[in-house]
Amino acid sequence: MTIKVKLKNISKVYDLYEKKSDKFLSLFRVRNKEHRQFMALNNVSFEVSQGETVGLIGLNGSGKSTLSNILGGVLQPSDGSIEVNGKSSLIAISAGLNNNLSGLDNIELKCIMHGLSKEEIEKVRDDIIEFADIGDYIYQPVKDYSSGMKSRLGFAISVHTDPDILIIDEALSVGDSTFTQKCLKKMREFQDKGKTIFFVSHSAEQMRTFCEKIVWLHYGKVKEIGESNEVVKHYQEFTKWFNNLSNEEKKEYKSKQLSEQNVVGFRRNENKQEMDKYEWLKNSLVLIPLAIMGLLMVLN
Amino acid sequence: MLKQIRQVIKEQVEYRQLIYQLAVFELRGQHQNNFLGSFWQFLSPAIQIGIYWFVFGIGLRGGADINGTPFFLWLVLGIIPWFFIAPSITQASSSVYQKVSLVSKMNFPVSVLPTIRIISNSQQFFIMLGILFVITLLYGVKPSLYLIQIIYYICCMFIFLIAFGLITSTLATLARDFQVFLQSIIRMLFYLTPILWDTSLLVNSFGEKGQLIENILKLNPFYYIVEGFRDAFLGRAWFFDDMIYTLYFWIITFTILYFGSKLHIRFRNNFMDYL
Numbered sequence: 001m002t003i004k005v006k007l008k009n010i011s012k013v014y015d016l017y018e019k020k021s022d023k024f025l026s027l028f029r030v031r032n033k034e035h036r037q038f039m040a041l042n043n044v045s046f047e048v049s050q051g052e053t054v055g056l057i058g059l060n061g062s063g064k065s066t067l068s069n070i071l072g073g074v075l076q077p078s079d080g081s082i083e084v085n086g087k088s089s090l091i092a093i094s095a096g097l098n099n100n101l102s103g104l105d106n107i108e109l110k111c112i113m114h115g116l117s118k119e120e121i122e123k124v125r126d127d128i129i130e131f132a133d134i135g136d137y138i139y140q141p142v143k144d145y146s147s148g149m150k151s152r153l154g155f156a157i158s159v160h161t162d163p164d165i166l167i168i169d170e171a172l173s174v175g176d177s178t179f180t181q182k183c184l185k186k187m188r189e190f191q192d193k194g195k196t197i198f199f200v201s202h203s204a205e206q207m208r209t210f211c212e213k214i215v216w217l218h219y220g221k222v223k224e225i226g227e228s229n230e231v232v233k234h235y236q237e238f239t240k241w242f243n244n245l246s247n248e249e250k251k252e253y254k255s256k257q258l259s260e261q262n263v264v265g266f267r268r269n270e271n272k273q274e275m276d277k278y279e280w281l282k283n284s285l286v287l288i289p290l291a292i293m294g295l296l297m298v299l300n
Numbered sequence: 301m302l303k304q305i306r307q308v309i310k311e312q313v314e315y316r317q318l319i320y321q322l323a324v325f326e327l328r329g330q331h332q333n334n335f336l337g338s339f340w341q342f343l344s345p346a347i348q349i350g351i352y353w354f355v356f357g358i359g360l361r362g363g364a365d366i367n368g369t370p371f372f373l374w375l376v377l378g379i380i381p382w383f384f385i386a387p388s389i390t391q392a393s394s395s396v397y398q399k400v401s402l403v404s405k406m407n408f409p410v411s412v413l414p415t416i417r418i419i420s421n422s423q424q425f426f427i428m429l430g431i432l433f434v435i436t437l438l439y440g441v442k443p444s445l446y447l448i449q450i451i452y453y454i455c456c457m458f459i460f461l462i463a464f465g466l467i468t469s470t471l472a473t474l475a476r477d478f479q480v481f482l483q484s485i486i487r488m489l490f491y492l493t494p495i496l497w498d499t500s501l502l503v504n505s506f507g508e509k510g511q512l513i514e515n516i517l518k519l520n521p522f523y524y525i526v527e528g529f530r531d532a533f534l535g536r537a538w539f540f541d542d543m544i545y546t547l548y549f550w551i552i553t554f555t556i557l558y559f560g561s562k563l564h565i566r567f568r569n570n571f572m573d574y575l
Binding site: 069074105108112113283290293296298299 | 318321322325328402403408511512515516518519544545547548551552554555558559569570572573
């Protein structure tokens with residue numbers, strides 16, 4: 001089986017600035033002092049083959065959304081390498097619809113943005129409308145939609161743009177159970193077609209029935225990867241254990257874990273570009289003619 | 301050395317269909333909440349032209365013309381390109397941070413976002429250009445061969461705006477303050493470009509020094525474009541008559557494009573981190 005997604009030592013670091021000006025200065029690589037950083041993901045590595053369905057599980061703030069954003073190509077990792085073979089599509093609750101346009105226009109707009117041709121849009125439009133199943137509201141501007149309708153439309157569009165890799169970030173939790181059933185059915189279809197799916201959810205039941213493999217993220221680190229029943233069982237044991245702790249113990253546990261995520265001076269290699277020595281020379285080479293012409297202009 | 305520029309230009313050309321389609325969508329979303337709809341596109345410029353004509357033409361100049369051109373005609377020739385330029389600059393600079401979250405989930409060339417805004421604004425501009433043509437006819441200005449230059453100056457304007465949009469949109473995404481800064485610069489440039497007043501007044505009143513000041517004002521690329529529109533419509537001069545100025549304009553456009561595409565490509569994968 002071909003490897004679809006390969007993550008190697010992925011880390012994502014967020015800088016925590018005390019002042020706005022620090023953030024601004026960091027753009028110019030002016031390191032006045034080491035600032036605090038937060039490790040949202042710490043050394044995450046795994047491989048996913050074609051046709052696998054992988055669940056991401058973990059507490060709030062454990063890095064599930066960050067990881068799915070990295071998988072979807074929305075965010076760049078601070079360190080490590082990611083290889084994605086195929087077109088990935090991220091479905092999140094905030095589906096990125098234009099509020100002023102009608103549902104119908106939004107379908108067209110999103111499809112254009114996904115690079116579909118006019119004929120292709122013509123073909124999928126009716127499928128999307130039928131799948132979203134929001135009746136005559138499809139002709140109304142999206143701002144009049146309920147949150148359920150929005151997620152229905154968003155999901156319907158994303159699903160029909162024919163992605164190779166589908167990343168579903170808790171998008172199913174908004175719709176009612178009839179819609180969830182429909183989505184799960186659609187996802188089964190994708191599974192049968194041999195597509196790769198990443199699935200983020202808090203529902204242990206959905207996870208168990210749906211995923212073959214589960215990645216348990218725990219405060220930015222991978223705690224366990226493995227066969228779904230087993231990982232879900234361990235995760236449930238953990239939450240049970242955690243819930244039985246007293247409030248103080250809970251607090252202590254959390255702050256201990258969080259303090260491990262706070263680091264200082266992480267060397268990121270994102271947009272590390274070889275600043276070649278001649279860079280300044282090149283830049284000034286471009287500026288010289290401008291200066292000469294400007295001078296000519298002024299002195300006439 | 302020109303790798304980044306080539307990539308950015310390639311994206312603009314390759315995705316021209318996409319740019320056009322999305323520009324049409326931008327237009328559809330606008331003015332939807334107003335009862336008069338797209339009529340406002342023409343009503344608000346008309347009100348502004350009226351007030352500038354009254355204050356500057358009648359009030360300050362007492363109705364006198366400028367080198368034989370009626371003030372109203374002279375004003376309209378300068379202000380109509382400006383009505384396109386000014387909003388295009390501000391909207392293009394905000395385009396990336398407003399839209400990047402929508403498009404980053406797909407393989408989408410972010411560098412076309414400012415271009416989309418500029419193209420969608422151009423619909424109004426071309427209609428106004430038509431009106432402008434009618435106005436010049438009404439004033440009895442016969443169309444001359446010089447009018448062909450209008451194509452050249454429109455190209456200048458678009459190329460400059462796209463290059464400028466690339467750099468401003470990147471900077472505004474990295475630091476939102478830049479947007480505010482840019483807005484006040486635009487407001488300033490409105491008065492430093494010969495739209496409301498003729499800069500040759502400086503030479504008349506201050507002689508040698510006035511000439512120097514006028515030359516400094518000419519460094520502003522919009523000066524070139526606005527005066528170019530007048531040259532074309534009024535049949536005053538060819539763009540190659542002042543080769544130094546034309547060369548200067550293209551060099552500054554190239555410089556902006558060079559730094560713009562470098563900056564854009566360097567940061568484009570990380571735009572989401574700056575939202």
